[in-house]
Structures are given as C-alpha cells and as structure tokens.
Amino acid sequence: MSQSEAVANGSPTAAGMTGFVQDWKADKQTYHVPWGKAMMWIFLVSDTFIFSCFLVGYMTVRISTADPWPLATEVFALSFFGSDPIPLILIAIMTFVLITSSGTMALAVNFGYRRDKRKTVMFMLFTAALGATFVGMQAYEWSKLIEYGVRPWSNPWGAEQFGSVFYMITGFHGLHVTAGVIYLLIVARKVARGDYDKKGYEIVEITGLYWHFVDLVWVFIFAFFYLL
Amino acid sequence: MASEAGQQHPLGIYYKIWILLFVLSLFSYMVDYMDVQGFWRWTLVLIFMALKAGFILAIFMHVKWERMALVMTILGPPIVLLLLIFFMAVEGHYTESARVQYLGHDANQAPAHVEH
Numbered sequence: 494m495s496q497s498e499a500v501a502n503g504s505p506t507a508a509g510m511t512g513f514v515q516d517w518k519a520d521k522q523t524y525h526v527p528w529g530k531a532m533m534w535i536f537l538v539s540d541t542f543i544f545s546c547f548l549v550g551y552m553t554v555r556i557s558t559a560d561p562w563p564l565a566t567e568v569f570a571l572s573f574f575g576s577d578p579i580p581l582i583l584i585a586i587m588t589f590v591l592i593t594s595s596g597t598m599a600l601a602v603n604f605g606y607r608r609d610k611r612k613t614v615m616f617m618l619f620t621a622a623l624g625a626t627f628v629g630m631q632a633y634e635w636s637k638l639i640e641y642g643v644r645p646w647s648n649p650w651g652a653e654q655f656g657s658v659f660y661m662i663t664g665f666h667g668l669h670v671t672a673g674v675i676y677l678l679i680v681a682r683k684v685a686r687g688d689y690d691k692k693g694y695e696i697v698e699i700t701g702l703y704w705h706f707v708d709l710v711w712v713f714i715f716a717f718f719y720l721l
Numbered sequence: 722m723a724s725e726a727g728q729q730h731p732l733g734i735y736y737k738i739w740i741l742l743f744v745l746s747l748f749s750y751m752v753d754y755m756d757v758q759g760f761w762r763w764t765l766v767l768i769f770m771a772l773k774a775g776f777i778l779a780i781f782m783h784v785k786w787e788r789m790a791l792v793m794t795i796l797g798p799p800i801v802l803l804l805l806i807f808f809m810a811v812e813g814h815y816t817e818s819a820r821v822q823y824l825g826h827d828a829n830q831a832p833a834h835v836e837h
Contacts, residue, residue: 556813
C-alpha cells in the first residue's frame with residue numbers, strides 16, 4: 494500500500510505530537526509508510542546500536558589505556574609523487590567519495606518517484622560505482638597499515654588497542670558498504686527490468702535509506718576515529 | 722508529515738544539502754589540516770559532525786517529512802546511548818587511574834611519530 498493510499502483510507506492525518514498520539518492510539522497500523530520502509534528503519538535503528546557499541550567500546554579502551562594513542566593525522570598521511578606527506582588525505586578523499594555517492598543516491602530516489610526509470614537506474618549504478626571506489630580505497634588503506642606493521646595486538650607508535658579498534662570499526666563499516674553495493678546492483682537490475690513499474694518505486698527510497706545510513710555512520714567514524 | 726505521493730521533493734533542496742555536506746566535510750578536514758588542537762578541535766569537529774548527521778537524516782533520509790510516530794521510533798531509542806557513553810567514560814577513567822596508581826603506568830607519554 495502506498496502512502497497516498499494510506500492517507501486516502503482515512504488514516505490519521507494530523508501532524509506533530511497530535512499525529513503521534515493518533516497513530517498510536519488507533520489500535521491498528523501505526524506507521525503509515527510501506528511495510529518495507531518501516532522494517533528498513535527498524536533494521537537501521539538496530540544497526541545504530543551495533544555501531545554505537547563499537548564506538549563506545551573504542552572510547553572506553555582509549556580512555557582506559559595509559560599508553561599514548563597513535564596520531565591519526567600522521568598515521569593516515571600520504572605523500573604523492575615524493576611530496577611531503579599530506580595529513581589524512583586519503584580519508585578526506587574517501588569522505589568526499591561517500592558524500593558524492595549519497596548525493597547521487599538522493600537523486601536516484603527522486604527520479605524514481607518521478608518514474609524516470611532510465612535516470613533512476615543510471616544514478617543507482619553511479620552510486621554503486623562510487624561505493625565500490627570507497628571500498629577499494631579502504632582496502633588500499635588497510636594494506637598501507639598492514640605494511641607499517643599495525644596489527645590488532647600491536648603497532649609501532651603507541652597504545653596496542655589502536656589496531657584492533659581500527660580493523661574492527663572500519664572493517665565492519667566496509668562490510669556494510671560492500672553489502673550496500675550488492676544491494677544497489679540487485680535493486681537497480683530489478684528496476685531496469687521493470688519489476689516496479691506497477692508496484693511503485695518505494696523500493697528505491699528504501700535502498701536509499703540503507704545507503705544514506707552507511708554514509709551517516711561514516712560521519713561519526715570520520716569525526717571520532719580520524720579527527721579526534 | 723507524509724506527503725501525498727511518497728517522498729517527492731524538488732531537486733533543488735538535494736543539491737543545496739549536497740553542497741552543504743561537501744563544505745562541512747571540507748571544514749572538518751581543515752580543522753585537522755590547520756592542526757587546531759584542544760578545546761576548539763573538539764568543539765568544531767563535533768559541531769560539523771552533528772550538522773552533517775542532522776542534514777543527512779533530515780533531508781536525504783526524509784525524516785523531516787515523516788510522521789511523528791516514525792520519527793520517535795528512529796530518534797527515541799538511540800537517546801539511551803548517551804547514558805551508555807556517560808557510564809563507560811566514568812568506567813574508563815576509573816580503569817586508567819587504577820593502571821596509573823597500582824600498575825605504575827605513565828599516562829603522560831607522547832605517541833611515537835610516524836615515519837613514512
């Protein structure tokens with residue numbers, strides 16, 4: 494059932510807190526969105542807790558160790574063509590790639606609701622390509638750190654926990670990006686095939702929610718792990 | 722509020738937020754690049770982070786236009802995380818002080834510089 498149908502079927506239409514009370518007291522369907530979208534949101538809330546556990550765990554080990562924490566700005570610096578190392582540059586580029594992909598995803602969702610199938614598929618594939626680029630750069634970053642001798646149990650610069658936190662958090666995030674790329678490719682193929690021509694394009698928005706969430710998590714990882 | 726035909730909004734707002742996210746990311750990178758430290762580093766990084774997260778949630782993920790029942794489901798439960806953060810920070814500081822006091826760790830060492 495699309496949202497417009499839900500509204501037409503006499504669902505509560507008041508906004509804000511009045512709408513909140515109406516939706517819950519009605520003793521029937523609470524969320525007036527397609528079920529797939531409600532389930533995606535519930536999955537994302539649970540995923541929020543998983544990433545929060547990792548980040549809070551990172552905070553705890555970083556506070557509790559008396560050893561000095563390695564300087565992320567130096568660890569993730571890269572030099573190009575023999576230049577002086579530029580601090581954190583690879584991570585900055587990865588951040589821009591992911592934000593770009595979020596923008597193209599938002600456009601895909603928008604063109605989906607406009608029923609512009611060609612542009613929807615095009616932007617979804619573009620988003621998937623940017624996601625794959627991100628994962629590729631992350632693999633490069635991992636290879637550099639492994640080369641420097643960073644291990645989950647030790648590293649040359651300071652607190653041993655640095656390695657385990659780094660591989661755990663960026664690895665789990667990278668896994669999410671990889672899954673997102675596969676998810677995008679599957680849905681893009683189904684959109685192109687015309688599976689949603691009758692059903693409506695809400696599936697593109699649901700896929701978009703997952704993709705934006707991956708970007709959202711990166712915002713926190715970028716701030717807490719790389720910048721602070 | 723649920724709009725009449727799904728989540729359909731003018732393209733302009735997406736472009737504006739997109740550019741804003743780029744600018745905010747650039748600002749947070751500049752904090753590191755300019756080597757801002759201490760209080761201002763934390764303040765600036767956290768403000769830029771909160772703004773970016775807020776815009777992604779509100780506009781790209783359409784939370785701004787959802788009904789309150791769904792918004793509360795999304796934003797309500799994660800609030801308890803603040804409590805977890807608080808407790809684990811207290812616990813972490815206690816562990817560190819125990820390591821310094823009873824195990825003789827030195828909490829004031831500088832990390833080794835990275836040779837590229």
